[in-house]
Amino acid sequence: MxxxxxxxxxxxxxxxxxxxxxxxxxxxxxxxxxxxxxxxxxxxxxxxxxxxxxxxxxxxxxxxxxxxxxxxxxxxxxxxxxxxxxxxxxxxxxxxxxxxxxxxxxxxxxxxxxxxxxxxxxxxxxxxxxxxxxxxxxxxxxxxxxxxxxxxxxxxxxxxxxxxxxxxxxxxxxxxxxxxxxxxxxxxxxxxxxxxxxxxxxxxxxxxxxxxxxxxxxxxxxxxxxxxxxxxxxxxxxxKVSEMEKLLENIFRSVNIALVNELAQLCDRIGEVSMWEVVQAASTKPFGFMPFYPGPGLGGHCIPIDPHYLSWLARKHDFETSFITLSARINEGMPFYVAESIIEAIARQPVQLSNASVLVLGVAFKRNVDDTRHSPAGPIIRQLQEKGIDTIRYHDPHVPEYHVNGTEQTTMDVPRAELTPETLEAHDATVIVTDHDAFDSHVIAERANAIVDTRNALEEVTDPALRDKIILLGGGDE
CATH class of the missing domain: 3.40.50.720 (NAD(P)-binding Rossmann-like Domain)
Known part of the structure; x- marks a missing residue:
């Protein structure tokens, strides 16, 4: 040797x-x-x-x-x-x-x-x-x-x-x-x-x-x-091993998140099956299972991007990464699914869609950080605007200003609102995109008119009257 x-x-x-x-x-x-x-x-x-x-x-x-x-x-x-x-x-x-x-x-x-x-x-x-x-x-x-x-x-x-x-x-x-x-x-x-x-x-x-x-x-x-x-x-x-190892780390998360995101959508269709409860139950197995949770879409610099690196490289070697590509497509589709849930929440209110207002809570890609790169908040907001909703505001304690890319390479400023009971009451629907620790779940549940919770941030809210206002992503309509 x-x-x-x-x-x-x-x-x-x-x-x-x-x-x-x-x-x-x-x-x-x-x-x-x-x-x-x-x-x-x-x-x-x-x-x-x-x-x-x-x-x-x-x-x-x-x-x-x-x-x-x-x-x-x-x-x-x-x-x-x-x-x-x-x-x-x-x-x-x-x-x-x-x-x-x-x-x-x-x-x-x-x-x-x-x-x-x-x-x-x-x-x-x-x-x-x-x-x-x-x-x-x-x-x-x-x-x-x-x-x-x-x-x-x-x-x-x-x-x-x-x-x-x-x-x-x-x-x-x-x-x-x-x-x-x-x-x-x-x-x-x-x-x-x-x-x-x-x-x-x-x-x-x-x-x-x-x-x-x-x-x-x-x-x-x-x-x-x-x-x-x-x-x-x-x-x-x-x-090469070092470079591939890093992609494995991130794509491992990407494909597993895609799995629970797809199952979350299925749970919503089946009804009376909460994906959050399913994951919690599966987590009692002490071996062979690792919990991943549904969400509004991937964010940050690495995880949304890395599958594209590997798929591109695979094509150069005449190989198709079908599984990885499909997972990326599922995750990239989640903001659109969330937008539809917001429209459903608005439909429960006595307001026309064109006159509706939406408050987005959290625009950072993950909790307790200020990084907005590839945050799902951006495509969610764009999709709502394309549906005719013009009044969209956000609150994020870590992000003082937020801009989203529009059509034809334009950039749109999203107005920032202070998070107060009055602000929650003034909007027809509130969507929790990022579950920052600073958010008071009980105040949100009590004062918001209709809520889309993409992170199970309001899990502690158990009052049936308040739960009726909440659409939980993957909650199977609870």
């Missing part, structure tokens, strides 16, 4: 990187700098993934430079102002004041950075094909300043072979001009993010993470870099 085969076998067995990997002088120097915390860390993209990562490294004493093309965001951070709910304001302010965390909108100082983490968006095009332009742009800027002893780690969620097929060629073109060799002079790996906004139990520090390098030296250094801030790093044999 040759060394590469033995290395891959070792990783497959226990995720461990052999400590006796033959390291080049550049690798040895970078390893020492990481161990002594004298390495400079660069984080490209200071959003929901990048900024928490930068804060963790700065908190461990590493000189950390955040790079983001948004000059307003950079200025805000350099002033010590935190813009993410998940981070402690005082913690960020102290790191900036102590000059271990700084931000810039340029790559001018990239030559001083030892380890780059690329944390940029990976959206899809209008035809649901991967858009790697942000990754390409970040990599090209890093490549301009590439030098011996640098490690580049792609953290963006993407399709298998993005690291090897997109990032690596850009770096190699620059490296060849400088006489640098991948795996000896500079290093490349993929390590997907595992950020869960709003989760207070699992943070960057205590969530195990996966890493796969282009060579064994790349994996070894990436593992060492990540071990400075996380409790456990599981090494895999190559970046």
């Amino acid at each position: 040759d060394f590469d085969t033995a290395f891959a076998s070792s990783l497959a067995t226990n995720g461990a990187v052999p400590e006796d990997v033959d390291q080049s002088p550049a690798a040895q120097q970078l390893a020492r700098r990481l161990e002594t915390k004298t390495a400079t860390i660069g984080v490209v993209g200071l959003g929901y993934v990048g900024l928490p990562l930068a804060v963790e490294y700065a908190d461990q004493g590493f000189s950390t430079i955040g790079i983001d093309l948004d000059e307003e965001r950079v200025g805000q951070l350099n002033a010590g102002d935190n813009y993410l709910d998940d981070l402690d304001d005082a913690r960020v302010r102290c790191l900036v004041q102590d000059e271990v965390l700084e931000s810039t909108a340029t790559y001018a100082d990239s030559g001083d950075i030892d380890v780059f983490f690329i944390c940029v968006p990976t959206p899809v095009t209008d035809t649901n094909e991967p858009d790697t332009s942000y990754i390409e742009g970040a990599t090209a800027s890093i490549a301009e300043h590439l030098r011996p002893g640098q490690l580049v780690v792609l953290k963006s969620t993407t399709y298998p072979d993005t690291t090897g097929g997109v990032v690596q060629p850009i770096l190699e073109e620059a490296a060849q001009k400088k006489g640098l060799t991948l795996g000896e002079d500079y290093f490349l790996a993929h390590s997907p993010e595992r950020i869960d906004p709003g989760n207070e139990e699992y943070t960057t520090a205590n969530t195990p993470i996966v890493a796969g390098g282009v060579t064994e030296a790349c994996t070894h250094l990436t593992k060492k870099a990540l071990e400075q801030i996380v409790s456990e790093v599981h090494a895999v044999s190559n970046p």
Whole structure:
């Protein structure tokens, strides 16, 4: 068995990187700098993934430079102002004041950075094909300043072979001009993010993470870099495994949510069968079952997008991911199903549809966060407008302003309303899209005229008179 085969076998067995990997002088120097915390860390993209990562490294004493093309965001951070709910304001302010965390909108100082983490968006095009332009742009800027002893780690969620097929060629073109060799002079790996906004139990520090390098030296250094801030790093044999692993994580959730969403619609048709009660009952089985719950549709950057990455890649290999594609279609259809339920709720009121008013509670994609990317609230609102409902307002304690994309690339501002008993009474229907902790279920149930509950947020409301006002998604008409 040759060394590469033995290395891959070792990783497959226990995720461990052999400590006796033959390291080049550049690798040895970078390893020492990481161990002594004298390495400079660069984080490209200071959003929901990048900024928490930068804060963790700065908190461990590493000189950390955040790079983001948004000059307003950079200025805000350099002033010590935190813009993410998940981070402690005082913690960020102290790191900036102590000059271990700084931000810039340029790559001018990239030559001083030892380890780059690329944390940029990976959206899809209008035809649901991967858009790697942000990754390409970040990599090209890093490549301009590439030098011996640098490690580049792609953290963006993407399709298998993005690291090897997109990032690596850009770096190699620059490296060849400088006489640098991948795996000896500079290093490349993929390590997907595992950020869960709003989760207070699992943070960057205590969530195990996966890493796969282009060579064994790349994996070894990436593992060492990540071990400075996380409790456990599981090494895999190559970046493709790391990239596919991340897609599996997210698509696993997507297909299971699609399953319960489809069954929820069936329960509504059958009647007297609540999908929420069904899941609760199934959860009593101590093995072989994992609970997933119905909802108004998927949200966030990753889970709604990832099935499209994999379906696109499968087509390139003459393979059809029928199951995954169908699951995505079911989830994408949920906002339309919710809109129909809202129209049903309005029909119970003495008002014409064209004169009706709707209050949307929660426009963030999940509870207790301010992230509205791909939130189902957007398509629900658009669908209501297409049905002729013009008076639509929203309330979200985490989102001060909300805009939805309309037809022909237009953007519409959705008016914000304060959540008061009077506001609830003034609207013909109220829909709970996001179940924020700040919402008082009893006040909503008592004062709203008609309610569509897509999250079972009003579960504690048991008064039959109040339950009659509620249409519960998947509740089987209770």
